[in-house]
Every structure is written in C-alpha cells, then in structure tokens.
Amino acid sequence: MADPVRHHRHHAPAAGMLPVPHGPETGDEHGHYPQGDGQLTTDREREIFQYLTHPDDCYTADGTYWADLPLRERVAFVNKSHNEEAWKELKSIGSMMKKDPLSPLSWYFRNAVLPGAGLGLEGYVLFSIGNLAPLFEATYPECWGKNRTVCSGNWIAAVTYLEVIGIMVGQVAVGIIGDWIGRRWGLIQDAAIMFVGLLMITASWGLNLNGWVICYAWSLFFYGFGVGGEYPITATSSMENAVSAGKLSTREDRLHRGRKVTMAFLMQGWGQLINQALLIVLLLIFHHGSGDPPYGLATTQWTWRLSFAIPAVGTLWLVYYRTYKMPHASRQLQAAKKKGNVTGYDVDSLKMTCTHFGGRLLATAGGWFCNDVFFYGNKLFQAQFIKVISDKPESVLTNWIWNLINVIVSLAGYYLASLLIDHKLYGRKVMQQVGFLMCFVMFVVPAFNYEYYTSPAGIKAFQAMYFLSSFFNQFGPNSVTFLVAGEVFPTPIRASAHGFSACIGKAGALLASVLYNYIDTQTKFYVVPWFGLAGMLITWLYLPDTTGLDLKEQERRWNYIRAGKGDEYHGIAIHSKHLSVWERIRGVHKRYDPELDIKQKIEDMREEWAGKERLRRHRETGGDPVGHEDLEGDEWNDEVHQYFRDTTNGDLLMKPGVKNNEKADSGLGESGVLRSGSGSTKRASELDEKSGQAGPSQSSGSDEASR
Numbered sequence: 001m002a003d004p005v006r007h008h009r010h011h012a013p014a015a016g017m018l019p020v021p022h023g024p025e026t027g028d029e030h031g032h033y034p035q036g037d038g039q040l041t042t043d044r045e046r047e048i049f050q051y052l053t054h055p056d057d058c059y060t061a062d063g064t065y066w067a068d069l070p071l072r073e074r075v076a077f078v079n080k081s082h083n084e085e086a087w088k089e090l091k092s093i094g095s096m097m098k099k100d101p102l103s104p105l106s107w108y109f110r111n112a113v114l115p116g117a118g119l120g121l122e123g124y125v126l127f128s129i130g131n132l133a134p135l136f137e138a139t140y141p142e143c144w145g146k147n148r149t150v151c152s153g154n155w156i157a158a159v160t161y162l163e164v165i166g167i168m169v170g171q172v173a174v175g176i177i178g179d180w181i182g183r184r185w186g187l188i189q190d191a192a193i194m195f196v197g198l199l200m201i202t203a204s205w206g207l208n209l210n211g212w213v214i215c216y217a218w219s220l221f222f223y224g225f226g227v228g229g230e231y232p233i234t235a236t237s238s239m240e241n242a243v244s245a246g247k248l249s250t251r252e253d254r255l256h257r258g259r260k261v262t263m264a265f266l267m268q269g270w271g272q273l274i275n276q277a278l279l280i281v282l283l284l285i286f287h288h289g290s291g292d293p294p295y296g297l298a299t300t301q302w303t304w305r306l307s308f309a310i311p312a313v314g315t316l317w318l319v320y321y322r323t324y325k326m327p328h329a330s331r332q333l334q335a336a337k338k339k340g341n342v343t344g345y346d347v348d349s350l351k352m353t354c355t356h357f358g359g360r361l362l363a364t365a366g367g368w369f370c371n372d373v374f375f376y377g378n379k380l381f382q383a384q385f386i387k388v389i390s391d392k393p394e395s396v397l398t399n400w401i402w403n404l405i406n407v408i409v410s411l412a413g414y415y416l417a418s419l420l421i422d423h424k425l426y427g428r429k430v431m432q433q434v435g436f437l438m439c440f441v442m443f444v445v446p447a448f449n450y451e452y453y454t455s456p457a458g459i460k461a462f463q464a465m466y467f468l469s470s471f472f473n474q475f476g477p478n479s480v481t482f483l484v485a486g487e488v489f490p491t492p493i494r495a496s497a498h499g500f501s502a503c504i505g506k507a508g509a510l511l512a513s514v515l516y517n518y519i520d521t522q523t524k525f526y527v528v529p530w531f532g533l534a535g536m537l538i539t540w541l542y543l544p545d546t547t548g549l550d551l552k553e554q555e556r557r558w559n560y561i562r563a564g565k566g567d568e569y570h571g572i573a574i575h576s577k578h579l580s581v582w583e584r585i586r587g588v589h590k591r592y593d594p595e596l597d598i599k600q601k602i603e604d605m606r607e608e609w610a611g612k613e614r615l616r617r618h619r620e621t622g623g624d625p626v627g628h629e630d631l632e633g634d635e636w637n638d639e640v641h642q643y644f645r646d647t648t649n650g651d652l653l654m655k656p657g658v659k660n661n662e663k664a665d666s667g668l669g670e671s672g673v674l675r676s677g678s679g680s681t682k683r684a685s686e687l688d689e690k691s692g693q694a695g696p697s698q699s700s701g702s703d704e705a706s707r
Contacts, residue, residue, distance in 0.1 A: 045602060048643050052605070052635065053598050055251060057081050058548065058572075065594065066424065066548070067577035078424045085255055111260065115238045116267030117318050118190060118230040123271030124311050125198070126227065129163060129220065131279055131403065132304050135396050138293050139300040143209040151210045157517070159217045164510045166221035168503045170228025175499020177229075179492060180345040182330035183237045184322070186495070190229040191319040197223025198312040202305050228506075232499035235486040238264045239494075239551070240332040250635065253550040258421035258428065258483055265482045266414035269407060269474070276404045279307055283397060291397025336491035336555070340562060346492035349562065353493050356561055359582040361497060363542035364485040367432065368505030370535030371477035373528060374439050376512040378406075378469055388459045409467045413474030421479065427547030428480050432539045435476010440532030442469035447525035477535060481505065487546055490558040544580045549573060556604065570597040609636070609644045610652045617653070 046053075046063075054063050066077050096103040113120075137144040143151035170190075178186035200219035206212035238261045283291055286299040322329075340346055354361065386402060387393045420426045442465045446453040453462040485501035486494050508531070516524055546554070553573050560569040570593035572578065579589055 045643075046598070048639050049598075049602055049605075051637075052640070053601055055254075057085070057251060057255060063594075065572060065575065067572075067575055075425065082423060112263035113267065114321065115260075116234065116264030117314070117321075118187075118194070119234050119265060120267035120271035120274075121194060121311050121315055121318070122227045122230050123268035124275040125194075125201075125223065125271075125308065126163070127272040127407075128275045128279065128304075128307050129159070131276060131400060132307070133159075134399055135283075135295065135300055135303065138394075138396055139295045139297065140209060143213065150208070151213050155210060155213045155217060159213065159220060160513050161510065162217045162221040163224045164506055164513065166224025167228035168506045168510070170225035171231050171499040171502040171506065172228075172496075173225070173499075174229025175232035175495045175497075175502075176345065178233050178236060178495030178499075179333065183233060183240070183333055183495070184326060184329035186229060186233040187237060187322045187326060187329055188319065190226045190233055191315060191322050193226030193229070194223060195312060195315040195319055197226055198308055198315055202308045202312065228499075228502070231482070231502040232486070232495040234264055235261060235482055235498050236495045237326075237329050239486055240329075240491070250550040250552050253552065254548055256422060257487065257551070258547070259418045261483045261487075262414070262418040262421055262479050265479060266411070266418060266474075269411045269414045273404070273407045273411065275307065276400055276407055278310065279303065280397065280400050280404070282306055283400075291400075292392060292395050295396070332491055339559065340492060342492065349490060349492040350496065352561060353489060353497065356566065357489060359542040359580055360488045360544060361501070363538055363544075363580065364481065364488065364497070364501040365504035366538040367436075367477060367535050367543065368481040368485065368501050369508035370436070370531040370538065371473070371481055372505045372508035373512050373531040374443075374469070374473055374535075375478060376509050376516075378466070378473065388454065388456060389463070406467065406470050410470045410474045413471040413476075414479060417475045417479035421483065422547060424548045427545055428484055429539060429543055429545040429547070431475070432477050432480040432484075432543070433536050435472045435478075435480070436532045436536035436539065438472035438476065439469050440529050440536070442466075442472070443525060443532065444529035447522070447529060450522045450525060477539075484543065484546065487551065487554075488544055490562075491551075491555060541581050544578055544583065546578060549578050556601075567591060568600075570594075570600065572597075605636070605640075606644055606648060607652075609641070610648060613644075613653055 058066055060066070060069070060077060066074060066081075069077055093104050096107065100106075133144070140151075141147070142149050144156060148156070170193075174186050174190060177189070197219060200222060201216065204212060204215040204219050206215050239257060280291070282303045283299070286302045287295060337343065337346065340349065342349075386398060390398050392398050417431065421428060421431060446462055446465060449458075452458040453465075481501070486498040489497040512528075515527070519527070549572065553571060557566075557569045557571060557573040560566050570591055572592070572594075574588050574592050576584055576589040576592070583589070
C-alpha cells in the first residue's frame with residue numbers, strides 16, 4: 001500500500017543555518033496524516049492503534065476477538081496464546097536463575113508473600129483459635145467441656161460468635177474506609193489493629209476462668225476487626241498493583257491478574273500450615289515429647305500464648321512495611337476519583353453500582369455465603385473418621401496431624417487455582433461452578449448412606465471425600481469468590497463491594513457455627529450439600545466471567561455508565577462472554593459493536609492524551625506543580641503520540657482550567673467520561689458522522705448542562 005502520509009518537499013538546508021539541536025531543516029522533519037474521510041485514513045488508524053485496540057493475546061491477525069471464534073479455532077487460539085506466554089515466563093525464570101539462582105524466590109516473595117502477608121497472619125491466627133479449642137477442653141473441662149461448671153456456656157459460644165462478628169464488622173467498615181480515605185490507609189490501619197489485637201489475645205487474663213474467657217472473646221473481636229479489613233484491602237490493592245509503582249500494564253492485567261490476586265490469597269493457606277506445624281512443635285516441647293493427654297496447665301498456657309506472640313512480631317513488621325514501602329497503594333483509586341470529581345466517598349457510584357450491577361452483587365455475596373457454609377462444614381468429616389481409624393481419637397495431637405494433612409491438600413487446591421484462574425477456556429466462572437458441584441457431591445453421597453461411610457468398611461472412601469472436598473473448595477469457590485468480589489465492580493466502590501460480599505459470606509460461617517450446635521452430625525450432612533447446589537446456580541445465573549478482560553476496559557465502560565451514557569458503550573466489556581446469564585437476558589450484550597468501538601476508543605484515547613498534554617504544557621510554563629503520576633501510565637508509542645499531535649484540534653489543547661482543583665487536568669468531565677468541546681479533534685465529527693452514533697466526546701453539551 002502506498003504511504004498515505006503527506007511529506008514536505010525535500011530541499012537543501014538554508015545557508016548559514018546552524019544544525020542545532022536537531023540539524024538543518026530539509027523538509028524531512030515531519031509529515032502530515034491525511035484528514036479526509038477516505039479508506040486510507042481508516043487503514044492508517046488501524047495500523048497505528050492496532051496494538052492498543054487489537055492486542056495479539058485477544059485478537060487474531062484479521063481482528064477477530066477470541067470469544068467470537070468458532071469453538072475449534074477458539075481452543076487453538078487460546079492454547080497457542082497461553083502456551084506462548086508460559087514459554088516466555090519459563091525463559092524469563094531461566095534467565096533470572098542464570099544471574100542469581102535464588103532470584104525466582106525473591107520474585108515470589110515480592111509478588112505473593114508481601115501482598116498476602118496480612119491474609120497469611122489472618123489464616124494463622126483464626127486457624128489457631130479452632131485448633132486450640134480441643135486443647136482448652138482437655139485441659140479445662142470444667143470451663144470448656146460439655147459438662148462445664150465454672151464458665152458460662154454463652155461466653156464459651158461467644159468466643160466463636162464475637163470473632164466472626166468482629167470480622168464481619170471489619171469487612172464492611174474497612175471496605176468503606178478503603179474507598180473513602182484510601183487503600184494505603186486501610187492497609188496500615190489493618191496491620192496496626194491486628195498487632196494490638198495479638199497483644200491483647202496473648203496477654204488476656206482474668207480473676208477466674210470465666211473472666212479469662214470473657215477477655216479472650218473480646219480480644220478476638222478486636223483482632224477480628226483488623227482481620228476482616230484484610231479481605232477487601234488485600235484484594236483491591238493486589239488487583240491495583242499496590243506493591244509496585246502502581247502502573248498497570250493492560251497485557252499483564254489481562255493475562256495474570258487472577259494469578260496475582262490468588263497468589264496473595266493462598267498465603268492464608270500457608271498461615272494455616274505454619275500455625276498447625278508450630279502448635280504441634282510447641283505441644284511436644286512443653287509436654288515432654290508426648291502429644292497424649294492429660295495436659296498440664298503450664299503446657300497449655302505456654303503453647304497457646306506463644307502461638308499468638310510469635311505472629312505479633314511479623315505483624316509489627318507488616319505495619320512498618322505498609323507504612324514506608326507501599327506509597328502507591330491508593331493511586332488507582334485517586335485517579336478514579338479525579339475522573340469523577342469526587343474528594344470523599346463516591347456515594348453516586350455506590351448507588352449506580354447497585355442499579356447497574358445488582359446481579360453481580362448478588363453473585364459475589366450469595367456465592368461467598370454458600371461457600372463459607374461449606375468451608376466450615378468440612379470439619380464434619382474429620383471428627384467422624386478419626387473415631388474409626390485412630391487408636392487415640394481423644395488425643396489433641398492426632399487431630400492436629402490430620403489437620404496438617406488437610407491443609408497440605410488445600411494448598412494444592414490453592415496453587416492449581418492460581419495456575420488456571422486466568423485460562424480463558426476454564427477461568428473464574430467455570431472453576432467456581434465445578435468447585436461447588438464437587439463439594440455438593442462430596443457431601444450428598446455420605447449424607448444418604450451415612451452409616452456405611454462411617455463404618456470401618458466405608459471409612460477410607462469417607463476420608464477420601466473429606467480431602468477432595470477440601471481440595472475443590474480451594475480449587476473453586478474459596479479462591480474465586482475472593483477475586484471476583486472485587487474485579488467485577490468499578491474502582492470507586494471496589495473495596496466496599498468486596499467488603500460487603502465478604503461480610504455476607506461470613507454470615508454463612510456464623511449460620512453454620514450456630515446451626516451445628518442444634519442438629520446432630522448426620523442432619524448436618526443432609527443440610528450442607530444444598531448450599532453447594534445453590535452456589536452453583538447463583539454463579540451460573542448472576543456471575544459474569546471476567547477472565548481475559550482487563551480492568552482498564554471495565555473502567556472505560558464504567559465511565560460511560562457514570563456519565564449516564566451506558567447505552568453508548570460498545571466494547572468487549574459487554575461481549576456476551578463477559579456478561580452473566582442475567583445480563584444477557586436483559587439484553588446488555590446487544591450493544592456490542594466492535595467496529596464502532598474502535599472509533600470510540602481512539603477518541604477516548606485522544607481526550608486522555610489531550611488532558612495529559614495540557615498538564616505537560618502547564619508544568620513547562622512554570623505553573624502549579626503537577627504530580628509525576630499524572631503524566632505517566634499510558635502504553636502509547638511515539639507513533640500514537642505523533643498521530644494525536646497531527647490530528648488534534650488546537651482548541652482542545654488550549655482549553656482553560658488546568659488548575660489542580662479543576663477536572664481539565666485529566667481531560668475528564670466530572671462524570672468521569674472523557675469530554676471535549678466543539679471541534680475537539682479534526683476527525684471526531686467525521687468519525688461520528690460515519691458511524692451514525694455518538695461517542696462520549698460528542699455529548700459535551702449534556703455534560704456541561706449537568707455540571
């Protein structure tokens with residue numbers, strides 16, 4: 001194809017001209033892109049913007065989106081894309097190991113251990129509380145036993161209830177704080193609360209055993225508040241790249257966002273493993289190498305107090321790290337608030353989310369609720385098969401060893417989830433449905449043949465179902481609910497939505513802990529399976545599949561919705577693949593138009609470019625200082641920048657109001673949708689006339705009226 005760019009006539013340099021700084025003028029310095037309405041311009045635009053509008057991990061060479069391909073071609077394309085990415089990562093690991101054999105471990109520490117440290121501590125402490133209950137019962141039967149005579153039964157039950165309620169309060173409160181004040185504040189606050197809570201638990205005491213139980217219960221409530229906040233804050237900050245510089249590569253986001261979040265989440269499993277192993281070691285140390293009862297008072301006191309004191313040291317370090325090493329945790333939220341002209345909590349976004357994404361909220365909250373009933377129901381298996389296969393079922397150490405094996409099986413589920421959660425042919429939604437289905441099967445089978453499976457003849461199968469239910473709970477709803485509860489919602493209220501979903505989930509745990517006190521074991525097996533079936537149906541109907549869809553594109557759709565122009569968005573975020581069945585029933589997918597979306601996307605990028613260009617010029621002319629982050633973060637190459645320079649109307653670049661307290665600094669209206677004045681670009685009107693529909697840049701009049 002002929003070069004469509006118009007060049008100046010070549011000429012000799014003028015006599016006496018100094019070639020500084022770029023050499024003498026010869027007519028070859030720059031060219032002009034054509035501004036007509038012909039096919040050449042369209043082809044040129046496609047060529048320039050193809051790597052942005054049609055990345056090769058999502059589109060074929062002819063511009064077809066992977067989800068639009070026939071099944072056989074789709075499978076081939078997805079497998080090829082994922083295999084190439086896997087090979088690229090393996091070569092990268094090999095290069096790292098050549099330079100430093102331990103560098104992959106340091107990478108894992110930075111990208112998984114540090115982001116998930118709070119959840120690791122949460123898993124450690126909360127798992128410890130459940131593990132210590134049989135030790136307390138064996139040591140203090142008059143207080144913790146079934147025939148207690150000293151302690152109040154209500155306060156013994158309150159140990160569990162207050163812990164769960166504290167978590168629920170923290171999930172909602174810190175979720176709101178994370179969206180209101182910022183992610184960074186929520187991260188620091190959670191670590192500080194958990195540190196103080198661990199000190200309170202370790203030092204809890206009373207004038208008598210009942211007084212100690214009361215102090216212990218309220219300390220757990222305080223600690224639970226911090227633990228609850230870890231759910232929304234860790235999920236959103238991991239998703240928004242809080243540990244690094246805060247810049248988000250859309251390719252990395254599409255291909256590895258799920259893995260990044262689940263690698264942080266699986267630290268919860270490592271916390272459980274470390275806790276169980278440490279408790280076993282402490283018991284053997286202070287019980288003279290034996291794990292069998294009876295247990296002395298000194299043994300129990302040293303074991304449980306040290307088990308809480310040790311993680312307090314790690315939590316104190318976490319306070320330091322989050323305070324001084326995570327300065328960019330709130331960057332994505334701040335950018336979203338700038339677009340919406342919001343300084344505090346974005347109440348309008350919350351209302352609009354409930355209106356437009358109510359089904360998604362039902363999916364994330366309802367799915368989490370069903371999962372937590374299963375998560376706590378898993379313990380039903382252990383007590384039953386230990387009675388049959390163990391010579392010492394009354395030994396605390398025996399229970400702890402089986403717990404340890406179960407945690408190892410669960411960790412395998414966590415890791416497999418992190419490997420497959422970003423695979424476009426499996427991904428979030430399928431993983432959660434399969435996990436719920438398998439948990440349903442693992443509970444419903446023994447429910448209707450309970451006597452056989454709890455007898456010596458069927459106990460091995462019963463035990464296998466116990467481990468399989470643990471595996472599929474992690475390789476399924478437990479990992480997926482943590483991820484999707486944040487990523488299917490917009491940035492301004494992401495932490496709030498995640499916290500609410502997690503709170504409803506913990507209500508499932510609270511229901512299980514209360515209900516199990518009033519029904520026998522076989523009845524529990526009759527009740528629990530149906531939550532798995534309900535979770536699978538809720539997931540199928542209301543949960544969208546965001547596998548392979550980057551957050552930036554979801555935010556782009558949200559900008560249209562925020563401006564009241566959701567019907568004018570035509571991008572892949574409303575592709576039927578990425579919508580729930582409920583959203584497809586409502587017809588949201590019918591607005592998907594890839595050809596029109598390309599034109600809109602270019603104009604959206606033009607507005608963003610113009611806003612940053614105004615900021616740059618304002619800074620260069622000695623105006624008010626502008627944050628460095630406001631001028632970075634895009635993935636545009638020099639050709640894109642040159643295209644915008646040559647085709648953007650000067651009126652857009654000369655717009656007034658480039659003060660820090662005005663929204664022109666981002667090129668965005670108060671609504672958050674990219675806006676423009678009349679004649680903002682040399683091609684915007686032509687493109688809109690050609691498409692016959694209005695993009696966000698056309699509707700500045702209505703935006704100004706709303707302002």
